[in-house]
Amino acid sequence: DRIALALVVLFSIQALLNYAQTYLLSAVGERVVAGLRQELFGRLLVMPPGFFAERRTGELTSRLTTDIGLLQGVLSHQVAEFSRQILALVGGVILLTLMQPRLTLTALGVVPLVVGSALFFGRRLRRVTTSVQDKVADATAAAEEAFSQIRTVQSFVQEPAERQRYGDRIRESVRAALVRAQIRGVFFGVLTFSTFVGIVIVLWQGGLLVLEGQLTPGELVQFLLYTITIAAAIGALASFFSSYQEAVGAAQRVFEILETNPSITDPKLPVDLPAGTRGSVSFEGVSFRYSRDPDLPWTLEQIDLTCAPGEVVALVGPSGGGKTTLVSLLPRFWDPDRGRVLLDGIDIRSLRLADLRGAIGIVPQDPALFSGSVRENIAYARPGASLEEVESAARAAHAHEFIERLPAGYETLVGERGVKLSGGQRQRVAIARAILKDPRILILDEATSSLDTESERLIEDAMAKLLVGRTTLIIAHRLSTVRRADRLVVLDRGRIVEEGTHGELLELRGLYARLYQRQFREDEPAVEVIAGRD
Structure with a gap:
């Protein structure tokens, strides 16, 4: 009874430690990823218009979402598993060394092959993952462009052409992803082969030791069980390494932006x-x-x-x-x-x-409105402006009358890019915004x-x-x-x-x-x- 109770307590403590480890590492990973997203978004916001003229919106959005999503998977979920498998690997090697040092050296003989294959295939995985992310970004950009020009697409009856264009981009990303899958498959095949070769060698060498009386059959079985545990840990670490290399490929695309300095910045010694x-x-x-x-x-x-x-x-x-x-x-x-x-x-x-x-106040040729309310769009020039100030600016731009006729007045949502308003209405809202900025x-x-x-x-x-x-x-x-x-x-x-x-x-x-x-x-x-x- 005492042994059973002790085991229950031991396993309960292990479960709590696993929970704490998983939660803490995931929390750290999520915060790191959130900070990275904010840093990337902030860097994009200070880039001059020329930067965006050379890049598609969908491509930049893909870096904020898909690329950082790969990093999130590694940092938030797999780091905890990595730490557990490292402990299992180190602990298993120590136990095997204490049990039978000679046989342990035999078991670890396959490690150079595993490490070499990991390095060889890891570099290729990184390059291919960058290519996959580029193809996914191309597909995202094609979709974003079609959605932003949906009236033009539909008026010229180009839905089939846009579907074909998007499909071509998706097929390119699938082809790149299949190349990545082939590399992963060969890598894990080599890993599996190496692991089983190691187990067979241990079984053969251990059998000889049993025949020589240097090892009992029970000790050999125990040694094999520990060896299998280590092999499982190596397999899990290899999987993590594969995901890590893919994340590195995505990170290169993210840091390409973070390491790009905006061409237009504040002077080092500004004049007031x-x-x-x-x-x-x-x-x-x-x-x-x-x-x-x-x-x-x-x-x-x-x-x-x-x-x-x-x-x-x-x-x-x-x-x-x-x-x-x-x-x-x-x-x-x-x-x-x-x-x-x-x-x-x-x-x-x-x-x-x-x-x-x-x-400087600007009223552009094609007024840019955001997907919030009319009030929020006018107050964009002065976010802290009161409703009275917003209404005063709207009256000066002769926008108050049509705004009052909207379903929710100043709280009416204008839709993405202001699509729920007419061109003239959007322009009067833009004029009101300039008036409010003063x-x-x-x-x-x-x-x-x-x-x-x-x-x-x-x-x-x-x-x-x-x-x-x-x-x-x-x-x-x-x-x-x-x-x-x-x-x-x-x-x-x-x-x-x-x-x-x-x-x-x-x-x-x-x-x-x-x-x-x-x-x-x-x-x-x-x-x-x-x-x-x-």
């Missing part, structure tokens, strides 16, 4: 942006190209432009002339290859990014391109009030909407070719005059966005 920023903007000898190839033409070349505080400057010209690229240099989405950009006489590269971008400098990139005539009438007064006292850069192809700006700057092929007021440029009878006359003939007169400017 004065509280009373006037909003003077200057481009001095600015040249820029997206490609690093020096043989390709400049996207912008020798741009010299100064915007006085509170001045409204319209950038016009043919598509591809460099208008959007020019204003993208101001918030440092890109840095010029030559020249510099100044804010109140300070080189913007000497300012903290948060200070610089905090002084920036010193405004960038309006085709800010009314999605509004009908009535909507333009509604926001004309709001925009005029918003622009007062703010330095504003407006990009528009609809020339009638900017003809009352303080100054128009005409860009063509990356150069400033004309500059002046609407009337002055018409008198020049140059590029602007030709563009204006062409649009005036083709379109009905559009409502002017900017009022109160003579």
Whole structure:
């Protein structure tokens, strides 16, 4: 009875220790993985737009999910099993050595073969796993692209083509995964063969020792049982090693991002942006190209432009002339290859990014809304803004009326990328967001391109009030909407070719005059966005 009770207590303690070991190691692994995910996501957030232009969203998402998922499996689950098997292996070898040192050396003779095969196949597993993860990322990117463009896919009846494209990516990932499975299969086959060879040798050598009277049959059976226990531990460790190598392959893709330094960062010794920023903007000898190839033409070349505080400057010209690229240099989405950009006489590269971008409000051509509520999207500019402040900004943008008609008002969810709102509604929400931010400098990139005539009438007064006292850069192809700006700057092929007021440029009878006359003939007169400017 005492022996039975002692065994129950012993096994209970073992169970508790196993629980503690599994939980603690898993908790540490989960926290490490969570920290790694946050670190990777944080690193991606500070990458400039050029980084994302060269990579697909689905590929980056795959690194956050699939790649780190492989690491999670090893760190959270298999580390505990690894530690248990190490203890079993070490303990078994010690017991065997105490029982029969000579036979133990015989049993361990297969270890070099096991270690050698592990190293040989491990390197190949790592490379193949990286390839598998790349193929999975390609499939994820294809799916993400199809979902994000679902209206285009369906309107052109391209569902079969997208299914085929995704299927091709999946088949490529399966082929790579099968290569990995073959390597794993050969590895475990070699491991199994080595283990059984070791057991057979132990049985043969042990039988000779029994015949010589150096070992009893019972001791041989006991030795074989311990040997099988060690073999099982070696098999489990080999499985862990295989998973570890696969995790290393995934980790390489993760650390490729973590070790990539963003090309646009805060300066080491930043200059404080004065509280009373006037909003003077200057481009001095600015040249820029997206490609690093020096043989390709400049996207912008020798741009010299100064915007006085509170001045409204319209950038016009043919598509591809460099208008959007020019204003993208101001918030440092890109840095010029030559020249510099100044804010109140300070080189913007000497300012903290948060200070610089905090002084700039942007209403893009295609407003970017998040999948939260209307209120959350407007308050994105100032997360702590009250409902009253949000409503005030919405009223100024003439968005309050349509928001109130939504099912849940300001708490209505707009869907991913704002798909539940019309183009004009999304643009008015974006304008309200810019109003709430109350920036010193405004960038309006085709800010009314999605509004009908009535909507333009509604926001004309709001925009005029918003622009007062703010330095504003407006990009528009609809020339009638900017003809009352303080100054128009005409860009063509990356150069400033004309500059002046609407009337002055018409008198020049140059590029602007030709563009204006062409649009005036083709379109009905559009409502002017900017009022109160003579």
